[in-house]
Amino acid sequence: MGVTIEFEPAGLRVEAETGQTVIQAARGMFSFESGGISAPCGGKGLCGRCRVRLVEGELSPSNDTELKLLGEKELSEGYRLACQAIITGPAKIEIPPEILAGRQKLQLEGTGVSVLPEPPVSRYNVPLEPTSLDYPHSTWQQVELFLARNHGLTDLRVDPGLIGRVEPLAGEGTVTVTVRGSEIINAIFNGRARKPLGLAVDLGSTKVAGYLVDLETGATLATGGILNPQIAYGEDVISRLAYALEGEEQYDRIAGVLRDGLGRLLHDLCDAAGVVPQDVEEAVIAGNTAMHHLLLKLPVGQLARSPYVPALTLPVEVKARDLGLQMAFGAVAYLVPAVAGFVGGDHVAMILSSGIHESQGVTLGLDIGTNTEIVLARDKEMLSCSCASGPAFEGAHIYQGMRAVDGAISRVEVADGGRELFYETIGGRPAAGICGSGVLDAVAGLYRAGVINYNGRLDASHPRVRFNEGRKVAEYVLVPAEKSGSDRDVVINQKDISEIQLAKAAIAAGTKVLLAKTGLTERDIDKVIVAGAFGTHLRLESAIAIGMLPPLPLERFQQVGNAAGDGARMILLSKTARKRAEEIARRIGYLELAAMPEFSNTFLQELRFPEIT
């Protein structure tokens, strides 16, 4: 029976089934770095770490394991072990912060993956007999004979490193071997193999989202995200490339932190799903081109300066162990091919999952981030470009900007000519700052209310506009200090508006140049796909109002969430989808905006806000 469980303090509601443990129910959460509740013992009731508190509603009666690990006092206060307590009805459950690795809200679930599982790896259970003079066959020989006789597989190889890791005289039992192409990549003895799993990763400059997927059913067993640990070496991509270029040691370090991060992410996902890494037999990584290169330690000098070319745009297959990923011994990590220096495998994955490559008519696709990748598809022709839209929509470079975490203003409604203002914050907390969608709403609302003019200038005579004494910058007060969560006024200022103008102008100019190059106008667009975390949360009316998105009827828009993550999962699950992704990467035309004088002109025009209709 389906019931709703609300997790505190995030206030996240998930649909769970009665009979599930709380840990299992928590896997439905999509928004925590740890990918749910951390259970170091794998949910076996051994470590007592997955301590949660029942706030409202009911759970199964506590058991002996919980009594032993929590004690009577904690039980009486409502504490439970998430791996033992069973969902019996609706409940509100508090997860103490210490068992969550972090609290940043990430967009991990998009439109959902819909693909027939057809994974690149196949498992076979091979019965083994003891080796004897009458049956003089070693373990691998028995595997060879069995696969040839029963499955017609005669063209096999074994990962050379795996050969010696298998006991030659294993004796009676079973070995589960995994075949990828013609290579045997995994061997698990005596029923310890559970189900074949895969790891899909959307590798962004800021966020790294991971999905642990059941390769047989296609089900996502756990999702999680981490901040890209390379942030320590620069928020922007160019700083990180520059760091890597300082020397071998620096490159090792910046690649190493990312590899370590991926390793932890995989570990946490396995923990959350209660599985072991040896069952994870394939990884797919879709990332922007710079992250792709920095992960693989490819040459990046040419990526850091014009014309910003990738070292290569072929798919890369590398043993996962060579990236430090501890999964099945011979598992392969597949890196989705990039298109250009600023159009990466994540863009390819986005196109795949949103179906842009096979859409009819004219489709515009935007994956909005620090760099915004835009694709214009007419029938089967695709042309992409990338424009530097900056980090304003992630809350950076905004005076009181913040990421989309608790306390961030995420929705703004301007009324009464700007004299009144309504807003929502994430988690319903007192406003501590403003995130991308909030800034967008605020600018659009203030523009429509006339508080901002078409050049983006704040009306200094407006009653809520003032000059910040120290900074001589005009600002509009969104939330006065007495109502805020930060003991100071939450404002939006003239510079913030300029940042938004720069960002929206880049996106709009990119779109227009693509259209011009293709001989089309905005009116010809049949469908607009808006992808990415910010793209999913933004209010379309606001984005249209400031001229970031084309002025089309709302029904032509589709906000698809983390389409790159969805695409990565499709590529993980299906060989057909993988082929298709490679075709997409080859087929996309790339427009280098830096090489086009008309881009600069259009960009300058687009700094203005459009006429109010």
Place this chain on the structure above:
Amino acid sequence: MGVTIEFEPAGLRVEAETGQTVIQAARGMFSFESGGISAPCGGKGLCGRCRVRLVEGELSPSNDTELKLLGEKELSEGYRLACQAIITGPAKIEIPPEILAGRQKLQLEGTGVSVLPEPPVSRYNVPLEPTSLDYPHSTWQQVELFLARNHGLTDLRVDPGLIGRVEPLAGEGTVTVTVRGSEIINAIFNGRARKPLGLAVDLGSTKVAGYLVDLETGATLATGGILNPQIAYGEDVISRLAYALEGEEQYDRIAGVLRDGLGRLLHDLCDAAGVVPQDVEEAVIAGNTAMHHLLLKLPVGQLARSPYVPALTLPVEVKARDLGLQMAFGAVAYLVPAVAGFVGGDHVAMILSSGIHESQGVTLGLDIGTNTEIVLARDKEMLSCSCASGPAFEGAHIYQGMRAVDGAISRVEVADGGRELFYETIGGRPAAGICGSGVLDAVAGLYRAGVINYNGRLDASHPRVRFNEGRKVAEYVLVPAEKSGSDRDVVINQKDISEIQLAKAAIAAGTKVLLAKTGLTERDIDKVIVAGAFGTHLRLESAIAIGMLPPLPLERFQQVGNAAGDGARMILLSKTARKRAEEIARRIGYLELAAMPEFSNTFLQELRFPEIT
């Protein structure tokens, strides 16, 4: 024009072409460890090391390089540089021992390879343009585009380690890339690629023979051999396995010396052919099962004790660099699959090159060595076994035995009831001892002359038979000390005869058990293939006389030389041959003689010599 060149002191004749240098002509020699004349500078006339002496006939007049490096005195004595002197007609040329790595005679050329080159690697020359804003493509991107557009190759990968070894902005020029399957394994810039080469290796316990092959024409450019450096850890296979089993460090060491040896062999072959290792793009290694395992560092515990099973019998493909072989960066070493613990990839290669797998009627194939592998083929059915024939035929365990090197008695003719004896030695030198073919002839001749009876006992009353005073062992004097090259009588003694009885009994019993198992008799055999160095040099009449080979008309026998080496070259050159080798490995039935009581009985019977007919 073809002329004959005789090389001293080996007395080897090769067919050469006028216009070739002496070094080039020497590559036709097959019998030296160094694979010809060692030329450290690569035959460029820089080092002066390849000093040879013209003994008879003529060469081109000496040039300035020779004058500079040899001086007038040496030139006047007939010394020349082998890299400078040109063949102009027949000649006899002396090669000083110091420029030959060793002097052991190895059987390297067999029946000769006859196979249509169809190598697993293909080269493509890709024209490159400078990367610019108008042409924003890196080197790999240009390769990708070129191969897709001009060769329809769209499913490529690059060896991950190779990606970063290529300059991303190579600029104008050409890059030659090599594709293996769907993987790019090599990239050579600006015409430095010469021709694609391959390395074939016949990896024996005692001898390692290497062939450097032109993958386009199939020509063997250089051949060479080394003693297996593992001999230092035991002449026999079991001692080496035992050493490897002592611990990780020991295994590293014994695998390491072999890998190092292969590396030196490759290096010497490249030197001899005047080529660079980066052009060597594939290696094929056919070895006995123990050598195969010890090279790859596979588990060997199970190989050292009954039932002696290999860790695996699938083909192994490993990056050559992981075996320490410095060839093209991404080159693969392919190890021919084994059949059983004592039936290795060399046996498979032997069957392939001698065509046993597709012969009509009944064919018996023997590769005689310390272990003798025997295959019995009836139409397409093949059954193999291995028997421990011991090292007697390599001169070991024979009182005055020696390898087939200069001074070894290699042919013996017994006349006048054993009172007279004629013999030949290798190189025509005074007799220093006796090698395998000589021992075989001597035993056969003495048996036919009645000096040895059917039980192998020497007739103590024979005038040339005496008792060695110190050792109380009957012996027959082959060469008295005054005529020998060793200041002592060269003899054959009762123990030597026993060794030959043990060896021949093992081979004969193996053959008979195979026949019995297949419901055949010796008379049903249509063809007998005798392979291996000893097998090629032995006198068939002698082998038949002592009962080692079946008593069949001589025209049914074929001595095919180093058929394993030939097979290795075929597998290197042709994907079809490779497939066929894998089929052979799968199809061969294996008879474990140790599991068959009838083998012991037959063996005991076969210790006797057959009736003289």
